[in-house]
Structure formats: structure tokens, C-alpha cells
Amino acid sequence: MSMFKVHFIFSVLFVVFGAALGFLGNGDTFRRKVSVELNPGLNPPSSLPPGVALVHARGLGLNDTLHFLLCNHGAPALLLVHSNSTESTVQVNWPVFINRSSPGSLTVAPESSVTYSSALVFTRIWEYDDVNNTADPQTTAESSFYTPYELQNFIWTDLNATANQSDHMITLCGRENTESFVNGSLCLKLSVFESAGRDGAWPSLLHNANSSQLHVWLDGLTPRGNRSRFALEFQSVADSGFQGRVDVRSSIDDEYTPSIFKMLMCGVFRQVFDWVSLPLNSSSVWGFSQWKPVAYRKATPVFEDATPCRNSPLVSVSRVPPSALVQAFFTHEPQTHGLNISFGVDKDPVLYSDTGYISWTVLMGMGKPPADSFSTLIIIIIAVGLCTPLAIIIVGGVFVCVRKRMTRSSIYEPIN
Numbered sequence: 001m002s003m004f005k006v007h008f009i010f011s012v013l014f015v016v017f018g019a020a021l022g023f024l025g026n027g028d029t030f031r032r033k034v035s036v037e038l039n040p041g042l043n044p045p046s047s048l049p050p051g052v053a054l055v056h057a058r059g060l061g062l063n064d065t066l067h068f069l070l071c072n073h074g075a076p077a078l079l080l081v082h083s084n085s086t087e088s089t090v091q092v093n094w095p096v097f098i099n100r101s102s103p104g105s106l107t108v109a110p111e112s113s114v115t116y117s118s119a120l121v122f123t124r125i126w127e128y129d130d131v132n133n134t135a136d137p138q139t140t141a142e143s144s145f146y147t148p149y150e151l152q153n154f155i156w157t158d159l160n161a162t163a164n165q166s167d168h169m170i171t172l173c174g175r176e177n178t179e180s181f182v183n184g185s186l187c188l189k190l191s192v193f194e195s196a197g198r199d200g201a202w203p204s205l206l207h208n209a210n211s212s213q214l215h216v217w218l219d220g221l222t223p224r225g226n227r228s229r230f231a232l233e234f235q236s237v238a239d240s241g242f243q244g245r246v247d248v249r250s251s252i253d254d255e256y257t258p259s260i261f262k263m264l265m266c267g268v269f270r271q272v273f274d275w276v277s278l279p280l281n282s283s284s285v286w287g288f289s290q291w292k293p294v295a296y297r298k299a300t301p302v303f304e305d306a307t308p309c310r311n312s313p314l315v316s317v318s319r320v321p322p323s324a325l326v327q328a329f330f331t332h333e334p335q336t337h338g339l340n341i342s343f344g345v346d347k348d349p350v351l352y353s354d355t356g357y358i359s360w361t362v363l364m365g366m367g368k369p370p371a372d373s374f375s376t377l378i379i380i381i382i383a384v385g386l387c388t389p390l391a392i393i394i395v396g397g398v399f400v401c402v403r404k405r406m407t408r409s410s411i412y413e414p415i416n
């Protein structure tokens with residue numbers, strides 16, 4: 001019994017010690033002043049189609065500005081533009097932007113202050129009949145795929161009800177005008193941050209003032225197959241002269257979820273994927289998209305509602321994605337790459353139709369992707385936490401053996 005007491009005391013000590021160190025070590029105090037505006041400079045008679053909007057979030061730093069633009073004119077896209085001026089503004093030639101989105105109809109001025117830009121575009125939802133129960137679109141026969149839902153054709157609900165200035169969050173919901181979407185919708189929630197922190201809701205990605213987060217969910221869609229599974233296709237656009245790469249890291253920051261030991265057993269949840277963007281002639285990372293390979297099957301999930309997801313390899317896409325924002329902003333033949341995120345795992349008994357819901361979260365920002373300084377520490381804590389009782393058992397075992405031997409020899413001696 002005392003063995004467990006010792007173990008308990010050790011664990012408590014290490015967790016307290018670790019939390020204190022982690023608290024001190026996580027010292028990213030950089031802040032931006034964030035403000036959000038809708039359709040900057042849009043005046044009648046120009047008007048966007050119903051439900052379509054251009055959201056501009058400005059993150060003002062000491063010497064620079066980070067502009068985040070979210071627009072659902074065409075496929076929904078999030079554009080990040082960094083400017084080394086505090087006076088930079090977003091300028092839209094609205095008639096041209098609405099009509100043809102010609103290159104240059106949306107700019108960040110002065111253009112000479114722009115140091116980096118990149119965009120993330122959600123292009124399609126793929127649906128396939130997973131007859132072999134592999135949850136792997138890459139090994140699934142092409143004949144099992146249904147016509148994908150093209151997000152550029154979606155109709156969107158009015159933004160007014162869903163814009164919240166005070167917490168810098170905007171939600172866009174849209175659907176295709178088909179039978180499957182009668183009760184269904186695809187929603188994107190953008191969050192822009194003033195400082196470093198962590199979202200309360202799972203997967204609780206670490207963020208900083210140079211990043212924003214998109215939470216994507218697919219709710220109430222009627223599947224077309226009996227064993228339908230889904231994948232989300234997204235593309236990343238960057239200036240020419242940049243290259244992309246997907247890095248996988250192991251992380252163990254799941255002390256922020258209540259089921260840390262369960263999480264430990266499912267090693268997959270400890271991974272973090274960073275799709276980084278770096279100049280061709282250098283190895284320093286300028287921008288990133290970051291996600292964890294986990295999706296949730298309920299809007300307010302418990303641990304059992306988490307499901308792994310996987311991504312296909314990066315492919316080069318020759319056409320600029322069908323997003324007005326991207327087509328209007330990028331003028332010099334940008335580079336586009338795409339990948340699919342598919343939900344579910346091999347032999348997974350739970351299908352989309354069982355809950356009618358799936359959600360996934362991605363962080364997008366400039367600079368290096370946020371990483372947990374806490375990880376190594378937690379590994380040490382767990383190693384110590386697990387090894388202490390083991391050591392006690394071994395030491396205790398040896399002690400008991402030695403004592404038994406000594407007692408035995410004292411018993412046998414008189415017979416000799």
C-alpha cells in the first residue's frame with residue numbers, strides 16, 4: 001500500500017513542479033491589437049451575392065500589420081498578408097472584384113510594405129462508399145467515389161447573425177442546393193487572436209498572435225452511400241519562390257484534455273502536422289498551416305467522439321483555385337498545392353451517418369508554427385511517474401528475496 005502512496009506523492013510533486021516550469025517557460029507575450037470589419041469600402045450600387053462576404057481582421061503589431069481576409073465569393077478562402085507598415089490598408093476595387101476578380105482587384109497598400117502572403121482554400125468535399133472499411137480514399141477504387149461537392153457552388157447564409165466583433169470570431173455556413181444538403185451544412189469558424197493561448201474546445205491547438213484558426217464542420221448531411229465516408233480537400237497558395245512541405249512532429253500536450261492516459265495509448269493523437277512554407281533558397285519557415293490528425297463526431301465531444309484522420313501526400317495543382325479572393329490578390333503566378341484530409345480509421349465501426357457530424361480544426365499563420373515547450377517535460381514526468389512504482393516493485397522484490405533467504409538459512413542451519 002505505501003508503495004502507491006510514494007508513487008502518488010512523486011506524481012503530484014512532478015506535476016506541480018512541471019506545471020510551474022511550463023508556466024514560466026511559455027513566455028510568448030507578443031500581442032496584436034485585433035479589429036474586424038466586414039466588406040471594407042463596399043458601397044451601393046456594388047453588392048455581393050446573398051450570404052457572401054469579405055471579412056477583414058487586422059492584427060496591429062508595434063512595427064507591422066498582419067491582415068487576415070476570409071471570403072466565400074467562390075470557394076471559401078483565408079488569406080494572410082504581412083506588411084511591415086502599421087498603416088497598411090486593404091483596398092478593393094469592388095465592381096471588378098465582384099464581377100471578375102481580376103488579379104489586382106484586391107490589394108494591401110502600400111504594396112511595397114508586403115513581406116509575405118499565403119492563402120488556404122477549401123475546395124471540395126469528397127464522399128466515397130467505404131465497402132472495404134479501410135477509411136483510406138487513396139486505396140479505394142475510383143468507382144466508389146461520388147461526385148464531389150464543389151464548395152465554389154455553395155449558397156451561404158447571411159453573415160450578420162454570426163459575426164461577433166467582441167471575441168473576433170466569424171462563422172460562415174453554406175450548403176449545396178441538392179437533396180443531400182436539405183438538412184445539412186458546411187460551416188467554417190474563423191478565430192483571430194490577440195495573444196498566445198489555447199482554445200478551450202478540443203483539439204485545443206496552441207496559438208499565438210501571428211496565427212488564426214479555422215474550425216470546419218459538416219453537419220446533418222445525408223450520405224449517398226450505405227457506408228459513406230468523407231474527405232475534405234484544401235489547397236494552399238503562396239507566391240512563386242516558395243516551396244511547401246508537410247512535417248510531422250510528436251507532441252504530448254494533451255494534458256489539456258481530461259483523458260491524458262487514454263490519449264497516450266492512442267499514439268496518433270500526439271502527432272502535429274505542420275504544412276510549412278519556406279523560400280526556395282533558404283530553410284527558414286515563413287508561414288504554416290498546422291493541424292492534429294483528429295476529428296470529432298459530435299459538436300460537444302467526449303473522448304469517444306474523437307476519430308483519427310489522415311492526409312494524402314501534397315500534390316501540385318496547376319490551376320489557381322476557384323476563389324475570388326485568391327484570384328484577385330495574387331498577381332505573379334502563385335504556386336498551388338493541395339491535399340485531402342480524410343476522416344476515420346481502418347475497420348472503424350462508426351460511420352458519418354451514425355452521428356451526422358464531423359469537425360476538424362486547422363491553424364494558419366506566419367513565422368514558425370507554435371510548438372509546445374512542455375512536451376519533453378511531460379515525457380519526463382510520465383517516465384518518472386511510471387518508473388517509480390516499477391523501481392519500488394523491483395527494489396521491494398529484491399529486499400523480500402534477500403530477507404527470505406536470510407530467514408531460510410537461519411531455519412536450515414540448526415538441521416545441519
Ligand SMILES: *[C@@H]1O[C@H](CO)[C@@H](O)[C@H](O)[C@H]1NC(C)=O
Nearest residue numbers: 030031061062063064084086
Ligand atoms: C520597431 O521599430 C523601432 C524603430 O524603428 C525599433 O527600435 C524597435 O525595435 C522595433 N520593434 C520591433 C518589435 O520590431
Ligand SMILES: *[C@@H]1O[C@H](CO)[C@@H](O)[C@H](O)[C@H]1NC(C)=O
Nearest residue numbers: 094095096097098099100101
Ligand atoms: C460585369 O460583367 C458583365 C458581363 O460579363 C459586363 O457586362 C459588365 O460590364 C461588368 N461590369 C463591370 C463593372 O466590370
Ligand SMILES: *[C@@H]1O[C@H](CO)[C@@H](O)[C@H](O)[C@H]1NC(C)=O
Nearest residue numbers: 083084085112113114115116
Ligand atoms: C518593408 O519590406 C519591404 C519589402 O520587403 C522592404 O523593401 C522595406 O525596406 C521594409 N521596410 C521596413 C521599414 O522594414
Ligand SMILES: *[C@@H]1O[C@H](CO)[C@@H](O)[C@H](O)[C@H]1NC(C)=O
Nearest residue numbers: 129131132139140141143144
Ligand atoms: C476492396 O478490396 C479488394 C481486394 O483488395 C479490391 O480488389 C477492391 O477494389 C476494393 N474495393 C474498393 C471499392 O476499393
Ligand SMILES: *[C@@H]1O[C@H](CO)[C@@H](O)[C@H](O)[C@H]1NC(C)=O
Nearest residue numbers: 038051158159160161162163
Ligand atoms: C447586416 O448588418 C449591417 C451593418 O450592421 C446592416 O446595415 C445590414 O442591414 C444587415 N443586414 C441584414 C440582412 O440584417
Ligand SMILES: *[C@@H]1O[C@H](CO)[C@@H](O)[C@H](O)[C@H]1NC(C)=O
Nearest residue numbers: 161162163164165166167168
Ligand atoms: C460575442 O462574444 C462574447 C464573448 O464570447 C459574448 O459574450 C457575446 O454574447 C457574443 N455576442 C453574440 C452576438 O454572439
Ligand SMILES: *[C@@H]1O[C@H](CO)[C@@H](O)[C@H](O)[C@H]1NC(C)=O
Nearest residue numbers: 179180181182183220221222
Ligand atoms: C430533413 O429533416 C426532416 C425533418 O427532420 C426530415 O423529415 C427529412 O426526411 C430530412 N431530409 C433528408 C433528406 O434527410
Ligand SMILES: *[C@@H]1O[C@H](CO)[C@@H](O)[C@H](O)[C@H]1NC(C)=O
Nearest residue numbers: 028030061064208210367368
Ligand atoms: C510574431 O510576429 C512578430 C512581428 O513579426 C515577431 O516579433 C514575433 O516574434 C512573432 N511571434 C511568434 C511567436 O512567431
Ligand SMILES: *[C@@H]1O[C@H](CO)[C@@H](O)[C@H](O)[C@H]1NC(C)=O
Nearest residue numbers: 129131223224225226227228
Ligand atoms: C444500401 O443497403 C440497402 C439495404 O441493405 C440496399 O437495398 C441498397 O441497395 C444499398 N445501397 C447501396 C447504394 O449500396
Ligand SMILES: *[C@@H]1O[C@H](CO)[C@@H](O)[C@H](O)[C@H]1NC(C)=O
Nearest residue numbers: 240241242279280281282283
Ligand atoms: C532568396 O531569393 C530572393 C529572391 O528570390 C532574394 O531576394 C534573396 O536575397 C535570396 N536569399 C538568399 C539567402 O539567397
Ligand SMILES: *[C@@H]1O[C@H](CO)[C@@H](O)[C@H](O)[C@H]1NC(C)=O
Nearest residue numbers: 126137233312315338339340
Ligand atoms: C483528393 O481525393 C480525390 C479522390 O481520391 C482525388 O481525385 C483528388 O485528386 C484528391 N485531391 C488532392 C488535392 O490530392
